[in-house]
Amino acid sequence: MESHLNLDAAFSALADATRRAILARLASGEATVNELAEPFEMTQPAISQHLKVLEDAGLVTHRVDGTRRPRRLAKSGIAAMDQWLEMLRKALETNYDRLDALLAGIQEKKPSKGGKR
Amino acid sequence: MSKMTLKTEGDTHIIVTRRFAASPEAVYRAHTEPELIQKWLLGPQGWTMPVCINEAKPGGKIHYEWRNAKGEGFHITGEYVELEPNRRLVHVERMFLPDPTPENHVETRFDADSTGTLMTLRMTLPDAQTRAAMLATGMERGMEASYVRLEGIL
Numbered sequence: 684m685e686s687h688l689n690l691d692a693a694f695s696a697l698a699d700a701t702r703r704a705i706l707a708r709l710a711s712g713e714a715t716v717n718e719l720a721e722p723f724e725m726t727q728p729a730i731s732q733h734l735k736v737l738e739d740a741g742l743v744t745h746r747v748d749g750t751r752r753p754r755r756l757a758k759s760g761i762a763a764m765d766q767w768l769e770m771l772r773k774a775l776e777t778n779y780d781r782l783d784a785l786l787a788g789i790q791e792k793k794p795s796k797g798g799k800r
Numbered sequence: 801m802s803k804m805t806l807k808t809e810g811d812t813h814i815i816v817t818r819r820f821a822a823s824p825e826a827v828y829r830a831h832t833e834p835e836l837i838q839k840w841l842l843g844p845q846g847w848t849m850p851v852c853i854n855e856a857k858p859g860g861k862i863h864y865e866w867r868n869a870k871g872e873g874f875h876i877t878g879e880y881v882e883l884e885p886n887r888r889l890v891h892v893e894r895m896f897l898p899d900p901t902p903e904n905h906v907e908t909r910f911d912a913d914s915t916g917t918l919m920t921l922r923m924t925l926p927d928a929q930t931r932a933a934m935l936a937t938g939m940e941r942g943m944e945a946s947y948v949r950l951e952g953i954l
Contacts, residue, residue: 707932708929708932722928772804775804775806775816775818776803777843777844777845778842779804779840782820782827782830785836787821
């Protein structure tokens with residue numbers, strides 16, 4: 684199935700936590716509906732419905748392998764996952780950069796307990 | 801001096817490393833003294849931590865609450881499992897969004913190295929699915945900005 688991206692559909696697809704988790708799962712390799720349904724403790728129809736939304740949005744594609752239809756991330760799905768990981772990385776880096784500055788202050792002043800406001 | 805690394809390991813771990821130009825004692829303090837924690841553990845610009853409880857003793861409580869200017873917020877609660885002063889912290893935590901996420905087991909090590917401290921954060925999630933969901937929701941707070949950037953890519 685050819686997938687092309689629908690921006691509005693992509694945004695609303697990404698607004699759902701289960702669908703983001705499905706994307707995150709697919710980021711570590713392709714999976715069938717069965718394989719996705721089990722760890723998510725959801726029924727197959729429910730997973731299929733989420734996958735349809737993701738496919739319509741152009742974030743996920745599937746290939747045909749006999750009777751199996753393994754799903755994998757489409758190129759824009761990969762980009763979306765990279766963005767998420769990048770956000771987490773950014774948030775942590777921002778924290779640690781702030782901590783660098785704070786530590787420089789601690790080292791200078793030596794332990795001082797009296798810094799209350 | 802290398803910057804932060806973030807990688808997944810196996811099905812359930814997330815490993816973060818970061819070096820600091822300060823002693824393990826100082827980095828440990830910054831992780832266990834509320835008045836210090838409130839100055840850096842804030843995530844993206846624009847967030848503050850009005851509530852910060854950190855009882856650095858076995859069984860001690862952890863409670864962090866974040867807010868932004870729009871009045872949005874969320875919190876995590878946790879408990880310490882094990883502490884080796886200036887070397888190692890082990891705690892469990894869960895985030896409320898507003899429903900609690902599954903428990904994240906976190907070991908934080910502070911090892912002295914030539915430049916100061918090598919900190920290693922090892923998170924263990926109950927299963928692969930939870931880890932996937934956490935990686936996804938961990939980015940929730942930056943979602944709006946993320947969408948804007950996503951527009952550029954798609």
